[in-house]
Amino acid sequence: MTSISTLVLSSPADILAAVPYLIGFHPQDSLVVAAFAGSALRVTTRWDLPIGPGALDPLAALLRRERMTMAVLAGYGPAALVTPAVDQTLRLLREGDVHVAEALRAEGGRYWSYVCARADCCPPEGTPYDPVSGRVAAEAVVHGLVALPDRRTLVRSVEPYGGLRRVAMSQATRRVAADVRALLTRAERPDETAAAFVADGLARVRSAIGRYDSGGRLDDEEAARLGLDLAVIRVRDEAWALIDDREAHLALWRDLTRRLDPRFVAPVASLLAASAWRDGDCALAGLALERALAADPAYSMANLLCQALRHLLPPDALRERMPAPEELDAQMGRPRMSWLVPLIALLGEERPLLAG
Template sequence: MTTTPILLTSPDDVLGAVPYLLGFHPADSLVVIAFAGRGARGRLRVTTRWDLPIPPGELDRLVPLLKQEEVTHTVLAGFGGGALVTPAIDQAMRLLADAGVTVIEALRAEGGRYWSYVCTRVECCPPEGRAYDPVAGEVAVQAAYDGLVALPDREALRGLVTPTTGAVREKMREATRSVAARLRAEFAAMADPLEIPGAFVAEGLARVRASPHTFRDSGALSDAEAARLGIDLCVIRIRDEVWALMQDDELDAHVGLWSDLTRRLEPAFVPPVASLLAAAAWRRGDSALAGIAVERALEADASYSMANLLAQGLRQLVNPEILRRRMPTSAELDAGMGPPRIEWLQPMLALIDDHALPPA
């Protein structure tokens, strides 16, 4: 989680850590922090959050996840009023007890105070609750020092995928139309149309392999570069190259690049980049951002298969490592799909026809 391990030894520590584990300060939420191992040797395995109230049966998915992660003990933290939090805490404690998972603490936090469902000692857990500081506490300070960010709320997180507007949007729209027109002219000028798929895919693969490094080293792409990359990724073979080659030490660059393009690209080109953002965020352990990115992809195209696959994995609390292990290599993609074919390009060709500038 951080460059310096953080030890959680008190309710104040837990509540101070939650916003940095999630990436935002939660409200009306149940958070489950799960550990494997015993005592001080226990290691964080997974943190998951549920909106309150939780629909009937929804929390049943928690136990299979914890068994999969070999969890031995948990901390529960509910954020909001007692009428919302208490039923969810009670249900979670029953499920965990039946599964043999120890609940070492269960808390409710509201208005800068917290209450324990486990501790019954008035001297440390008075009826009026105990005050805590979610911003200036020791754990929060350490997390911020280590470079972690906790946004004010989930809506602020959604801002990472909100489309740009105004002059920025107009410039991107014009760049898209210009790049689309240029590509259409290049295709028309090729002596042998059968060469188009191979040339386009080869150039696109080279571009997407380099793009995370370019973004990391140079910052945001130009409008024209962004538009061309968005067009490249309409071809599934090119998109899958990015998905297959994501490395753990490059995830921050991937999150930054695909977040930027999710905001800037024209709506028709958003599903691939928003899905890649979701995949990178999920791999990085940021399931909240992954979920918001999936929502953005499905808003643009409810049938987009990669987004639907990721949405299902997030709903089922699948460990992203499972998907990572099943991703083919670049060579396996080539072997499985064969040489580039014109039908690979049909969705992309339709989009550039829709977006190209009219002939002069």
């Protein structure tokens, strides 16, 4: 789902150099499939090797649904690990009448082709290539694409902060939670209080997106308050409906996924997943969903996005069903205190301050 229209790929080495920028990191022990409809890249997906039983089944459905016509395969690792996966994928693609333009194995700075048997082109000892400093890598960087050194580096990019930053955020969360708890406790007109809370939350969502769009950042108390706001589904759905191509969404939701108290992580991590998925970064989307479900295994948005990723659905599949922000009010009606019940439950889960 990531576009490479800005990169000119004219050789197997170019393909292997482009793959890390399509998936966000330099893969190891992996199979990557890039599938096209005509000349348009429609999906890039990766599997850990060895591939488990049934793991490729969604690919067959994807080929039919998106009318794929061409694919490129790249396997990373030793032949004993890569070749069975490539053979299985080649059979699946050919059964789907998909032309395989290239199928490669890369290891130790060399590559081998599964579709070329010419010794002058693809010698038995492999062909050397440079995945880091070649022309394609340089062009990718110029166009703002990023390839982290490995998957572990990508994992660390969504892990919670520790040390003093965590202590400061925990203290800010306690202050904000106490203020909100007091506000809700003394509410004389509950539904009016709920309406004001939701209106303020919607405004804070838009303000936060604007802040990150201009290169700014929320302070700890602002971040904590937005985390509480997003526990309310109406506010969370506003943020979901506003997701577009701006990098501000990735920056905002990744930042809050790393900063917020675990109680409040599920909504922001799910929004990070939705933003990454829209951007074509399925690897980041999957890691964000792991954070969301670790915080709340029953969180519906995270489970919905997990199903979409597992079945290789394109982002449009859900985006086209998402109401516009102005339609959410018509669908959900006037705010009621019952909307705040999930937040009230979280506010009751006070936890001790941790420094580590």
